[in-house]
Amino acid sequence: MKVIVPVKRVIDFNVKVRVKTDGSGVDLANVKMSMNPFDEIAVEEAIRLREKGKTTEIIAVSIGPQQASETIRTALAMGADRGILVRVEGEVEPLAVAKILKAVCDAEQPGLVILGKQAIDDDSNQTGQMLAALLGWPQATFAHKLEMGDGKADVEREIDGGLQTLEVKLPAIVTTDLRLNEPRYASLPNIMKAKKKPIDEKSPADYGVDIVPRLKVLKVTEPPKRVAGVKVKTAAELVDKLKEIGAI
Amino acid sequence: MASLVIAEHDNKSLKDATAKTITAAAQVSAPVHVLVAGSDCGAVAEAAAKLSGVEKVLVADAPLYAKMVAEPMEALILSLVPAYDAILAPATTNGKNFLPRVAAKLDVPQVSEILKVLSAETFERPIYAGNAIATVQAPAGKKVITVRTTAFKAAETSGSAAVEKVSAAPDPSVSKFVGEELSKSERPELTSAKIIISGGRGMQSGENFHLLEKIADKLHAAVGASRAAVDAGFVPNDYQVGQTGKVVAPELYIAVGISGAIQHLAGMKDSRVIAAINRDEEAPIFQIADYGLVADLFKAIPEMDAELTKLGY
Numbered sequence: 159m160k161v162i163v164p165v166k167r168v169i170d171f172n173v174k175v176r177v178k179t180d181g182s183g184v185d186l187a188n189v190k191m192s193m194n195p196f197d198e199i200a201v202e203e204a205i206r207l208r209e210k211g212k213t214t215e216i217i218a219v220s221i222g223p224q225q226a227s228e229t230i231r232t233a234l235a236m237g238a239d240r241g242i243l244v245r246v247e248g249e250v251e252p253l254a255v256a257k258i259l260k261a262v263c264d265a266e267q268p269g270l271v272i273l274g275k276q277a278i279d280d281d282s283n284q285t286g287q288m289l290a291a292l293l294g295w296p297q298a299t300f301a302h303k304l305e306m307g308d309g310k311a312d313v314e315r316e317i318d319g320g321l322q323t324l325e326v327k328l329p330a331i332v333t334t335d336l337r338l339n340e341p342r343y344a345s346l347p348n349i350m351k352a353k354k355k356p357i358d359e360k361s362p363a364d365y366g367v368d369i370v371p372r373l374k375v376l377k378v379t380e381p382p383k384r385v386a387g388v389k390v391k392t393a394a395e396l397v398d399k400l401k402e403i404g405a406i
Numbered sequence: 407m408a409s410l411v412i413a414e415h416d417n418k419s420l421k422d423a424t425a426k427t428i429t430a431a432a433q434v435s436a437p438v439h440v441l442v443a444g445s446d447c448g449a450v451a452e453a454a455a456k457l458s459g460v461e462k463v464l465v466a467d468a469p470l471y472a473k474m475v476a477e478p479m480e481a482l483i484l485s486l487v488p489a490y491d492a493i494l495a496p497a498t499t500n501g502k503n504f505l506p507r508v509a510a511k512l513d514v515p516q517v518s519e520i521l522k523v524l525s526a527e528t529f530e531r532p533i534y535a536g537n538a539i540a541t542v543q544a545p546a547g548k549k550v551i552t553v554r555t556t557a558f559k560a561a562e563t564s565g566s567a568a569v570e571k572v573s574a575a576p577d578p579s580v581s582k583f584v585g586e587e588l589s590k591s592e593r594p595e596l597t598s599a600k601i602i603i604s605g606g607r608g609m610q611s612g613e614n615f616h617l618l619e620k621i622a623d624k625l626h627a628a629v630g631a632s633r634a635a636v637d638a639g640f641v642p643n644d645y646q647v648g649q650t651g652k653v654v655a656p657e658l659y660i661a662v663g664i665s666g667a668i669q670h671l672a673g674m675k676d677s678r679v680i681a682a683i684n685r686d687e688e689a690p691i692f693q694i695a696d697y698g699l700v701a702d703l704f705k706a707i708p709e710m711d712a713e714l715t716k717l718g719y
């Protein structure tokens with residue numbers, strides 16, 4: 159069984175973004191970019207499945223600019239077998255990404271696709287669910303624990319009230335939550351080995367997908383700022399202040 | 407036409423998130439209809455019928471919908487979609503789970519977690535952990551929207567809408583609910599509490615969260631946590647506040663032993679009043695706190711507790 163892991167190149171989670179003064183977006187020039195953290199968790203989970211003999215091949219797919227091949231290399235260094243870079247310039251929205259991924263799935267016939275639950279740049283939390291719908295497959299989002307069975311998977315999910323377990327028939331879509339695993343770092347020998355692993359380069363046209371964004375971004379602005387208030391000296395003073403302003 | 411709001415509930419009670427989503431829906435396309443999909447959920451439908459601005463409540467009452475599993479929800483919503491020009495759900499783990507499937511099937515983009523309705527097709531939504539706000543315009547055609555409920559007031563309860571049964575859609579039979587482990591608490595829910603006290607890595611253990619619980623009980627507050635506290639196993643995952651956890655905006659948020667990472671701030675910076683207790687005076691949480699106390703929490707929290715007792719809480 160093949161596993162596909164879509165990985166997105168995003169601004170590093172430690173970077174505080176700056177909104178461009180002309181309102182056209184955020185400033186990404188000379189900013190550190192990394193693999194979306196949830197996608198690292200997805201790659202790690204796929205590798206653990208292989209270690210348990212549940213999968214034969216792991217394919218990392220990224221839709222993005224030329225530099226997204228570095229993100230794929232990171233996945234290959236962690237342990238993925240090969241990559242597919244679907245080259246696009248500019249923003250691609252979740253629906254278009256899902257359509258491209260559907261075409262990749264049609265061609266590769268994976269038993270499982272593991273995505274991140276959310277890209278930390280657009281914060282959409284849509285792509286996995288959309289892909290599942292387009293393929294007509296079941297989904298288990300926000301995965302906390304994944305157990306592969308015979309033709310099915312049991313997935314424990316992080317939900318608002320706690321945890322929920324679903325059984326999904328394979329092929330299926332899983333999206334990762336933070337507690338699924340702790341991703342490994344790639345070792346130096348594996349980084350070297352990854353340089354020889356193949357990355358196929360494609361274009362959206364190869365899959366017949368129109369990627370023109372349908373949701374138009376009219377402008378991007380800064381949120382209202384909060385300013386630091388006062389320091390209190392003791393816990394008792396804190397309580398008194400909170401009472402004074404009617405907060406308690 | 408009209409908008410359809412998918413109700414958030416647990417088959418017994420209607421969640422506050424629904425009333426807030428109705429307010430957003432009324433601004434997108436009135437009248438508003440509410441779909442209650444559940445099992446033995448009559449009481450929920452009745453509660454929804456009382457919300458102002460709701461013209462009709464549709465009830466799909468079948469065991470298939472008891473846990474709002476995504477695939478049957480997709481089929482049900484798609485069977486009702488022709489009568490609506492906007493479909494909305496609160497951005498809960500349920501809404502986030504099933505709604506993008508509906509959008510994909512309708513071949514429209516989903517607008518996630520809207521903060522503001524500027525017109526029937528333009529919305530504000532947060533990106534980059536809320537460090538930027540995008541104004542987006544959805545294309546002509548049906549709108550599929552999840553709503554950040556902290557950004558909208560709840561609809562009032564002076565309505566009396568008609569309740570109508572709708573039939574279940576065929577079961578796609580590709581997934582099955584197996585079980586759940588829900589956190590039980592007598593305290594208010596995080597997303598509807600007026601006061602929240604949250605603990606971070608500085609709490610050092612799950613045991614120590616009792617210190618916060620004592621204060622929570624005095625203030626009728628909910629207890630929350632940072633990701634670090636959840637990852638360390640101090641508290642369950644549903645306590646997590648932040649970019650990738652719950653977004654809250656209570657009257658008062660007290661952060662204890664939390665540094666104030668971007669991802670945590672994303673989930674609580676719209677609280678009316680923020681208080682922070684941290685022994686590191688450089689902790690970023692102090693940059694947004696209205697009241698900051700630089701102290702060891704293991705000393706400060708018992709003192710706070712004692713002061714509250716003294717004041718009769």
Ligand SMILES: Cc1cc2nc3c(=O)[nH]c(=O)nc-3n(C[C@H](O)[C@H](O)[C@H](O)COP(=O)(O)OP(=O)(O)OC[C@H]3O[C@@H](n4cnc5c(N)ncnc54)[C@H](O)[C@@H]3O)c2cc1C
Nearest residue numbers: 606607608632633634648649650651663665669670685703
């Ligand atoms: C993809 C992604 C998603 C994330 N999503 C979230 C999210 O949704 N929510 C979230 O919270 N985080 C999230 N994070 C994690 C975030 O980046 C931080 O790592 C996390 O918020 C830190 O938690 P903390 O403040 O409890 O721990 P730390 O940053 O370790 O801070 C602990 C604080 O406690 C203080 N302290 C220690 N001991 C004491 C004491 N005795 N008395 C007083 N103060 C004390 C310290 O001074 C310090 O400031 C996410 C990260 C990633 C990569």
Ligand SMILES: Nc1ncnc2c1ncn2[C@@H]1O[C@H](COP(=O)(O)O)[C@@H](O)[C@H]1O
Nearest residue numbers: 164165221273274276277282283284285
């Ligand atoms: N451009 C992309 N290339 C590869 N994977 C993507 C891309 N965009 C989104 N994804 C996947 O979809 C997940 C959810 O993204 P989103 O729906 O944008 O929040 C991510 O964690 C990735 O696994």
